[in-house]
Amino acid sequence: MTALLEVQGLTLRYGAVTAVDDVTLTVAEGSRHALIGPNGAGKSSLFSVLGGATRATSGTVRFGGTDITSADEVARARAGLVRTYQHSSLFLRLSVLDNVKLAVERQSGRPLRPWPSPRADRRVAAAALERLEQVGLAERRREPVSSLSHGERRQLEVALVLACEPRLVLFDEPTAGMSAAETTRFLELVEGLPREITTVVVEHDLDVVFRLADRISVLAAGRLIADGTPEEVRSDAGVNAAYLGAADGREALFTDAPDPTTEGGRA
Amino acid sequence: MRRALVPGVVVAVVLVLVALPLFLTPYPISLVTRILAFGLLVVSVDLLTGVTGLPSLGQIAYFGVGAYTAGMVGVHVTDNLPVQLLAGVALAAVAALVTGAFVVRTSGIVFLMVTLAVGELTHRLADGLDAVGGSNGLAGIPPGTVLPGGEPLLIAGFVYWWVLAVFLLGMAVALVVSRSPLGRAMRGVREAEGRLPALGQRTYAIKLAAFVVAGAVAGAAGTAWTAQNRFVSPGDLAFSVSAIALLSVVLGGAGTLWGPLLGAAVVIVVRDELAAYVAGYGELLLGVLFVVAVYALPRGIAGSRLRRVPSVKPA
Numbered sequence: 001m002t003a004l005l006e007v008q009g010l011t012l013r014y015g016a017v018t019a020v021d022d023v024t025l026t027v028a029e030g031s032r033h034a035l036i037g038p039n040g041a042g043k044s045s046l047f048s049v050l051g052g053a054t055r056a057t058s059g060t061v062r063f064g065g066t067d068i069t070s071a072d073e074v075a076r077a078r079a080g081l082v083r084t085y086q087h088s089s090l091f092l093r094l095s096v097l098d099n100v101k102l103a104v105e106r107q108s109g110r111p112l113r114p115w116p117s118p119r120a121d122r123r124v125a126a127a128a129l130e131r132l133e134q135v136g137l138a139e140r141r142r143e144p145v146s147s148l149s150h151g152e153r154r155q156l157e158v159a160l161v162l163a164c165e166p167r168l169v170l171f172d173e174p175t176a177g178m179s180a181a182e183t184t185r186f187l188e189l190v191e192g193l194p195r196e197i198t199t200v201v202v203e204h205d206l207d208v209v210f211r212l213a214d215r216i217s218v219l220a221a222g223r224l225i226a227d228g229t230p231e232e233v234r235s236d237a238g239v240n241a242a243y244l245g246a247a248d249g250r251e252a253l254f255t256d257a258p259d260p261t262t263e264g265g266r267a
Numbered sequence: 268m269r270r271a272l273v274p275g276v277v278v279a280v281v282l283v284l285v286a287l288p289l290f291l292t293p294y295p296i297s298l299v300t301r302i303l304a305f306g307l308l309v310v311s312v313d314l315l316t317g318v319t320g321l322p323s324l325g326q327i328a329y330f331g332v333g334a335y336t337a338g339m340v341g342v343h344v345t346d347n348l349p350v351q352l353l354a355g356v357a358l359a360a361v362a363a364l365v366t367g368a369f370v371v372r373t374s375g376i377v378f379l380m381v382t383l384a385v386g387e388l389t390h391r392l393a394d395g396l397d398a399v400g401g402s403n404g405l406a407g408i409p410p411g412t413v414l415p416g417g418e419p420l421l422i423a424g425f426v427y428w429w430v431l432a433v434f435l436l437g438m439a440v441a442l443v444v445s446r447s448p449l450g451r452a453m454r455g456v457r458e459a460e461g462r463l464p465a466l467g468q469r470t471y472a473i474k475l476a477a478f479v480v481a482g483a484v485a486g487a488a489g490t491a492w493t494a495q496n497r498f499v500s501p502g503d504l505a506f507s508v509s510a511i512a513l514l515s516v517v518l519g520g521a522g523t524l525w526g527p528l529l530g531a532a533v534v535i536v537v538r539d540e541l542a543a544y545v546a547g548y549g550e551l552l553l554g555v556l557f558v559v560a561v562y563a564l565p566r567g568i569a570g571s572r573l574r575r576v577p578s579v580k581p582a
Contacts, residue, residue, distance in 0.1 A: 090458075092458055093457075093458055098451055101451060102466060102468070105452075107467075112448065114480065160466065163466075164466055164467060
């Protein structure tokens with residue numbers, strides 16, 4: 001498989017703090033990649049650099065063979081590299097459908113057209129509705145986003161991202177704060193995505209990670225400490241040490257038996 | 268009010284407005300004329316403040332450009348009102364494009380302060396520029412004609428109809444834009460400006476487009492003001508006018524366009540009519556009105572009226 005995203009020696013410093021430290025990794029086209037690591041490992045910082053919201057201190061990012069290190073968020077989104085947000089960032093007082101239309105219009109309409117056009121508007125509305133059906137929110141299209149539940153807002157985030165016709169989606173802790181049912185629903189949604197869409201997920205819930213990912217990268221203190229298939233990562237001693245802070249690491253997170261502290265523990 | 272009733276209500280209101288001169292004497296007609304011209308300025312403020320989320324104190328600048336352009340065209344070129352309108356709108360839009368290119372790089376309180384500066388600079392410029400009459404104002408504007416070589420409009424009712432036509436045109440532009448993809452993008456800027464770049468939308472372009480449309484609408488309002496008064500003075504561009512324009516938006520319900528129009532009507536009636544009963548305290552009356560409005564109608568006239576019984580949310 002060809003590499004879609006190539007990160008080379010990426011470093012991000014905030015003053016004396018090195019949030020991302022010389023990370024080199026490759027995301028293959030069509031893969032289901034996950035990025036994990038303990039709190040403060042630099043996952044969100046790395047995401048922010050990949051999405052274009054933060055400029056890296058050094059290193060390069062190539063996307064689909066093109067160097068996008070200095071491209072801004074807009075340029076990356078237009079190239080097909082889009083991200084979701086950890087804290088839903090939606091247009092709260094607009095209707096659910098209008099939220100998606102904003103993304104659809106950028107792709108297939110003229111977003112600055114200052115007059116209505118029945119035919120073009122119908123096309124945009126139909127495309128937006130299709131995205132909503134895909135994530136299961138079509139019924140609620142007329143309601144303002146402010147009346148959606150937390151889980152529904154995450155579903156809408158996915159619809160917005162899909163409407164951008166992405167090649168690569170970065171999911172930033174997509175299941176954080178979701179109920180078990182919402183998480184299941186979300187997983188089905190992501191699993192149902194066509195393979196033309198590559199996904200990278202930052203996630204705390206390791207059940208989610210091991211269910212979704214076919215490749216896992218592990219960050220600790222800003223550095224990449226492991227990168228491989230789920231089986232390789234699961235048996236990596238360094239990863240267990242980083243997560244549990246000690247050599248006796250095989251007691252909780254990476255044992256094969258379901259663990260009572262991670263199962264159903266998120267309300 | 269049900270959605271289906273809206274077109275009917277709009278048609279009824281427009282018909283009443285058109286028929287007003289047949290029933291009212293010239294003085295109340297001139298009051299309504301002023302409300303319409305000022306109301307269109309307020310609509311332009313609402314396009315920025317309410318729809319795009321950029322609170323502005325500077326629309327008076329483009330109103331001024333429109334008013335002075337119409338006056339100068341009237342004095343030096345032609346008494347034809349449509350020509351004055353086109354010239355005023357075009358120059359106001361150009362002025363908005365040139366200043367907006369810098370102004371829309373800011374947002375929030377900074378935007379408010381920068382637009383205030385633009386408004387005040389325009390006020391000072393009008394005051395100091397002898398070519399437009401300086402502090403004496405621009406006088407000697409001939410009564411306008413609608414058709415080239417036609418009869419000049421001297422009767423208050425005819426002037427009113429012209430102003431009403433300009434108002435309806437400006438209002439139509441504002442409504443059309445707010446229902447277009449650009450309007451949706453403007454509301455997107457208001458709701459979550461930081462999210463738009465991640466969807467591939469450049470907010471700078473959206474904000475600049477909104478600024479130019481609002482500037483053009485304010486310019487149209489300015490030409491209507493000149494057509495009614497046939498005199499423009501720097502005082503028409505004073506800070507107090509910007510302030511009551513923003514007050515009208517808040518009072519009427521920001522973002523609805525028609526709500527701020529009602530706000531404009533209330534403000535003008537209070538300032539110009541009721542103030543006569545409390546000689547010298549007109550501004551105080553406006554202040555009291557504003558304080559009461561903020562407490563009694565936190566979402567403005569439009570916001571209070573639309574409160575529906577909340578629908579039961581499916582679980």
